[in-house]
Amino acid sequence: MTAEAASKPKKLCIIAYSGDLEKTWASLIIASAAAAMEIETSIFVTFWALQAFVKDGKRITGQNWMQKMLSFMQRPGISHRKTSKMNFMGMGPWMMFQLADKYKASKPKELLAMCQELGVRIYPCQMTSDLFGIRREDLIDGLEETVGAATMLQLATEADSTMFI
Amino acid sequence: MDIKLKVDASGLSCPGPILKATLGMRTLEAGDLMEVLATDPGSVKDFAAWAASTGNALVEQDSANGKFRFVLRHK
Numbered sequence: 001m002t003a004e005a006a007s008k009p010k011k012l013c014i015i016a017y018s019g020d021l022e023k024t025w026a027s028l029i030i031a032s033a034a035a036a037m038e039i040e041t042s043i044f045v046t047f048w049a050l051q052a053f054v055k056d057g058k059r060i061t062g063q064n065w066m067q068k069m070l071s072f073m074q075r076p077g078i079s080h081r082k083t084s085k086m087n088f089m090g091m092g093p094w095m096m097f098q099l100a101d102k103y104k105a106s107k108p109k110e111l112l113a114m115c116q117e118l119g120v121r122i123y124p125c126q127m128t129s130d131l132f133g134i135r136r137e138d139l140i141d142g143l144e145e146t147v148g149a150a151t152m153l154q155l156a157t158e159a160d161s162t163m164f165i
Numbered sequence: 166m167d168i169k170l171k172v173d174a175s176g177l178s179c180p181g182p183i184l185k186a187t188l189g190m191r192t193l194e195a196g197d198l199m200e201v202l203a204t205d206p207g208s209v210k211d212f213a214a215w216a217a218s219t220g221n222a223l224v225e226q227d228s229a230n231g232k233f234r235f236v237l238r239h240k
Binding site for chain 2: 029033037039104105106111
């Protein structure tokens with residue numbers, strides 16, 4: 001390996017697709033740890049995951065009845081994710097957070113703040129934004145511009161590692 | 166050993182220790198030493214990986230009674 005190749009920073013691309021609590025949590029742990037390791041990290045946020053990047057205070061998103069219904073049935077915001085199984089009407093996440101407190105594991109919201117602090121680039125998916133009726137102002141601050149599959153593929157193919165979560 | 170900054174990440178689970186180390190390192194300058202304490206067993210390999218990836222040297226490490234100590238030098 002040449003000196004140049006050895007000193008070139010590594011890149012990571014995460015395609016965040018799932019909106020489930022534990023999957024979003026995993027994405028954010030990986031992204032924040034990567035950023036801590038000075039790996040240039042990008043997250044492309046699409047489909048369900050996009051809801052996790054809507055401001056916590058925004059209860060309903062969307063312009064037509066289907067989009068609004070979607071946000072009604074599945075509340076947007078990083079603090080409102082459901083587990084993929086055993087959600088038990090919110091008991092599941094509550095218990096996971098109790099365990100997180102007990103074992104001092106950082107929770108998704110803290111990890112997201114850390115990601116942004118450490119310069120992780122988060123790109124919302126344009127198509128999902130259109131489909132779900134999620135506008136720029138619904139999303140949290142500090143995100144990159146909305147992009148499409150071609151940009152995501154460029155990030156993915158230029159990265160040393162790409163993950164679909 | 167002149168430790169400029171001591172970071173106590175005891176009790177924290179992954180990725181807590183390395184995140185705290187990263188934030189700590191940001192306040193230091195080239196050549197400064199930082200000591201990190203952790204209880205997470207995974208942190209032993211994690212700090213070796215973090216050092217290799219960031220270029221900050223892992224100068225010293227030891228463990229006693231489930232407590233791990235790492236001394237890292239800012240690159």
